[in-house]
Amino acid sequence: MRIVVLAGGIGGARFLRGLKRAVPDADITVIGNTGDDIHLFGLKVCPDLDTVMYTLGGGIDEEQGWGRSDETFHLKEELAAYGVGPDWFGLGDRDFATHIVRTQMLGAGFPLSAVTEALCDRWQPGVRLIPMTDDRVETHVAVELDGERKAIHFQEYWVRLRASVPAQAVVPVGAEQAKPAPGVLEAIGEADVIVFPPSNPVVSVGTILAVPGIREAIADAGVPVVGLSPIVGDAPVRGMADKVLAAVGVESTAAAVAEHYGSGLLDGWLVDTVDAASVERVEAAGIRCRAVPLMMSDVDATARMAGEALALAEEVRTA
Amino acid sequence: MRIVVLAGGIGGARFLRGLKRAVPDADITVIGNTGDDIHLFGLKVCPDLDTVMYTLGGGIDEEQGWGRSDETFHLKEELAAYGVGPDWFGLGDRDFATHIVRTQMLGAGFPLSAVTEALCDRWQPGVRLIPMTDDRVETHVAVELDGERKAIHFQEYWVRLRASVPAQAVVPVGAEQAKPAPGVLEAIGEADVIVFPPSNPVVSVGTILAVPGIREAIADAGVPVVGLSPIVGDAPVRGMADKVLAAVGVESTAAAVAEHYGSGLLDGWLVDTVDAASVERVEAAGIRCRAVPLMMSDVDATARMAGEALALAEEVRTA
Known part of the structure; x- marks a missing residue:
């Protein structure tokens, strides 16, 4: 089947x-x-x-449902110490390897x-x-923040704001x-x-x-x-x-x-x-x-x- | 002074x-x-x-003289699990942050x-x-490996080979x-x-x-x-x-x-x-x-x- x-x-x-x-x-x-x-x-x-x-x-963090099991966050700590953000996205040391390999291959x-x-x-x-x-599509969410309407990346809406403000529109930019x-x-x-x-x-x-x-x-x-x-x-x-x-x-x-x-x-x-x-x-x-x-x-x-x-x-x- | x-x-x-x-x-x-x-x-x-x-x-690994103190090597382990090398250069999780920030700023x-x-x-x-x-200079070392003369990156000579073969020449490529x-x-x-x-x-x-x-x-x-x-x-x-x-x-x-x-x-x-x-x-x-x-x-x-x-x-x- x-x-x-x-x-x-x-x-x-x-x-x-x-x-x-x-x-x-x-x-x-x-x-x-x-x-x-x-x-x-x-x-x-x-x-x-x-x-x-x-x-x-078999590599998932079972409890949270995303990210790697047996994970540490030293790299992220150091990025924060450099003042380099964003700090709201939970990238662990093991997880980083996947993104490094991916980025290198895309490059x-x-x-x-x-x-x-x-x-x-x-x-x-x-x-x-x-x-x-294989093309770039990026879901943006239109929200009103501080009295201003703006479009933010879906991850910013979902992870940073925890969907705490109403989504006025959801646009998969680049999809068309x-x-x-x-x-x-x-x-x-x-x-x-x-x-x-x-x-x-x-x-x-x-x-x-x-x-x-x-x-x-x-x-x-x-x-x-x-x-x-x-x-x-x-x-x-x-x-x-x-x-x-x-x-x-x-x-x-x-x-x-x-x-x-x-x-x-x-x-x-x-x-x-x-x-x-x-x-x-x-x-x-x-x-x-x-x-x-x-x-x-x-x-x-x-x-x-x-x-x-x-x-x-x-x-x-x-x- | x-x-x-x-x-x-x-x-x-x-x-x-x-x-x-x-x-x-x-x-x-x-x-x-x-x-x-x-x-x-x-x-x-x-x-x-x-x-x-x-x-x-104040961030050095005092004993080895290079790399970060209180270091872990999870990212490197994962790169090896992906089969992505080289595996002979000791990049720790904390150290990676420096290279990521640097690479992003250079980019x-x-x-x-x-x-x-x-x-x-x-x-x-x-x-x-x-x-x-600010220009790219890369020290290469001429060596004889497996009967063949080749120029390898200094780090490969120094870290991977531990300078175990004679250096026939040292050339700072790009210096001129x-x-x-x-x-x-x-x-x-x-x-x-x-x-x-x-x-x-x-x-x-x-x-x-x-x-x-x-x-x-x-x-x-x-x-x-x-x-x-x-x-x-x-x-x-x-x-x-x-x-x-x-x-x-x-x-x-x-x-x-x-x-x-x-x-x-x-x-x-x-x-x-x-x-x-x-x-x-x-x-x-x-x-x-x-x-x-x-x-x-x-x-x-x-x-x-x-x-x-x-x-x-x-x-x-x-x-």
Whole structure:
């Protein structure tokens, strides 16, 4: 079975770990969000790609869900001692190595997709991880700060401000001019099923879909496209997805997110059992919907969720 | 009193610490060797400048004489795990911060001299540290390896090979086209005394003197130029200076090094008491010479050496 998953960071990475356990022999291609990439200290940092790579490769800090296990922060301390910022982005000593290798390879002329493949040579994530694009896309968030409207980098909004001010707009700068990375459209074209994990529908999955060609390829793939709600009981399972949903005019409910994707894209949608009442509304929008437990409390629970998603895809296929 | 010191790495840095203790009120300008600079992992590393800065700023690893105190090597471990080399150069997590800040500032267009000044803002070394040049100079060593003659970077010769093969030639590549960094010639022109610390006469002091204009400015400064022998009892006090002396046809003795600098440049020379017999030979070469203890066993002993150097300079001045 060939599965394509559109993944953001922590939610996507944890889902993928469950998916691998559910179908160990599946051929999984992950299209990773790069809209939250950021240049820090002259280095190219790709938080979502790294979270997927570290999580599936056994190098993740399990507790926080991002960054490296057994990590130290001496380099960061020294940068602060030099007065060189920003100081709000938590780069550890081990993590820095990834960004140094990546930056050096990019500087040598390799595209990000080739660099990601080289980094994965070490981590052996057990999936094929492809960035959505080799072109630069940078998600900006329009906010009002000190009475002034300005656009800031998504990481500044998410990590520094902890989404504490309303997002007025979310713009994947550069997306319109971006081309899908080599292998992205091919993987979608050859997939047996396409999955939207419980990742952020705006700044993770939404950014991937903003790269011209990807949304169309998924809609036209002729295979089941199923998703899992990142919203459980009207609140995001993790993080602050509601803040950026508001910016695109979508209410923070499992049903509203399904409608946001729409039946033109999505064939099936899983909501949590606490949101069973919304099944009807989702199905009324033309999307097959089931209510199952959606808390990724451990890998086994996550594997069951992945299994439910694949079962729903099978239902769609044979309907 | 305005003192100009031409410094390499460990020997120069330790001498400077003694000099500061000997004359706390002196205005000291250090012209630092950059011939051993190297690009590693896309970062600009300046080992000699950093050794001076860390030593005088209280951040040095006292035991090894280079690198940072309280250091960890997690980033380096990770680079090795990625299979990215070289693995023979000991960059620690704290040390990396210096190279990242430097590389970022150079990338932003600042010359190395301005970058060094900015780094010293943090370390407050108590001297003005200027790189010999803002231009790229890279010391290469010609060696025979596996039956083939090749030129390798000085660091590869010194650190990776531990000077285990004969150096056939030492070439400061780029020196001929280099210009002294801003402030270098001015400091020499305004100096009351110029000191060659017990640094390597070929790859440290020699490289500085290879930048057109610096040797001439020192020779023409009209102030005492005094040096301290890095060779004690026919062997280098530290390191492998004899290996590169052989490459320039100079025997590894205190007297031969003085003759190598020559009376056109050097007015006074200190040899260790064990080399007292060579005083006569040095003086026959037209260089005033004294035999005093030259082991930098601690800061007090080093301060006494610095005091002797300044006393010799005074002798030269009033002769």
